[in-house]
Amino acid sequence: MSDTGRAVVIGASRGIGLGLAGEFLTRGWQVTATAREGADNEALKALGERHGDRLAIRSVELADLSGVEQLADHAPIDALVIVAGIMGPSHQRAEQATPAELGALFWTNAAAPIALARRLLSAVRRGGSVVFISSRMGSVTLNEEGDRELYRASKAALNSLSRGLACHEARAAGVGVLNLHPGWVKTDMGGDDAPVTVEQSASGIVDVVSAHFNNPGQRFLDYTGAPLAW
Ligand code: NDP
Numbered sequence: 001m002s003d004t005g006r007a008v009v010i011g012a013s014r015g016i017g018l019g020l021a022g023e024f025l026t027r028g029w030q031v032t033a034t035a036r037e038g039a040d041n042e043a044l045k046a047l048g049e050r051h052g053d054r055l056a057i058r059s060v061e062l063a064d065l066s067g068v069e070q071l072a073d074h075a076p077i078d079a080l081v082i083v084a085g086i087m088g089p090s091h092q093r094a095e096q097a098t099p100a101e102l103g104a105l106f107w108t109n110a111a112a113p114i115a116l117a118r119r120l121l122s123a124v125r126r127g128g129s130v131v132f133i134s135s136r137m138g139s140v141t142l143n144e145e146g147d148r149e150l151y152r153a154s155k156a157a158l159n160s161l162s163r164g165l166a167c168h169e170a171r172a173a174g175v176g177v178l179n180l181h182p183g184w185v186k187t188d189m190g191g192d193d194a195p196v197t198v199e200q201s202a203s204g205i206v207d208v209v210s211a212h213f214n215n216p217g218q219r220f221l222d223y224t225g226a227p228l229a230w
Helices: 015-026 042-054 069-074 099-123 149-173 198-211
Strands: 006-010 030-035 055-059 077-082 124-133 176-181 218-222
Touching: 006 015, 006 069, 006 099, 015 030, 015 042, 015 077, 015 198, 030 042, 030 069, 042 055, 055 069, 069 099, 077 099, 077 198, 099 124, 099 149, 124 149, 124 198, 149 176, 149 218, 176 198
Parallel strands: 006 030, 006 077, 030 055, 077 124, 124 176, 176 218
Antiparallel strands: none
């Protein structure tokens, strides 16, 4: 395997996903990047203008997983990177949450990424990776602040659910599973005080993904490749 391949980036209209699509393209990868139907994806289209026919833009909505099946046409996938995610309700308190709020948060951040990965796993080549953009905030061990409890729980749920995929289908298919913390990144979600730029995060993530080709198993790492406690 060379240092390039085909990356599929889910949730690339803005933020870290957009940065990742750009970083993969800069390094010569073929990229399929998804945005939601009707989302403002002008920045993504501008990437296409710069990188010509190496970028395919498709639409995927995590709420109902519409658009996922068409991505199987882009096999073999070397890195399936699921970035899309939400912070959840602003109160962030379990006792204030409605079932609908919890459903949307846990579906989007935890269950939908796993369902999507399962649907596309046969399109990922042996030795390739499924990459879940998780968060250090999903670590139970490292949680000493206890803030943003609903968001933290949704990423902990992603980490837990991904273990099922890693132990069963991904292992059988020879596909690695990376749960990656992108850093605290300056985006709409991360805010202006975040110390890490989108470019630094994306560059680190692509390094980590490339370093784990043909290296099956599951790991929880940050964007510099440092291991994190679950
Ligand atoms: P942004 O809020 O900037 O971007 C979120 C992205 O997810 C957008 O492309 C958005 O699309 C997409 N998205 C949200 N909901 C859906 C959905 N239902 N279907 C399809 N796409 C959807 O977030 P970031 O770039 O900061 O974060 C990206 C990931 O990194 C998230 O999973 C986040 O939890 C994680 N993360 C971020 C950190 C940070 O500091 N920024 C730290 C740790 C983890 P649209 O434009 O259509 O809304």
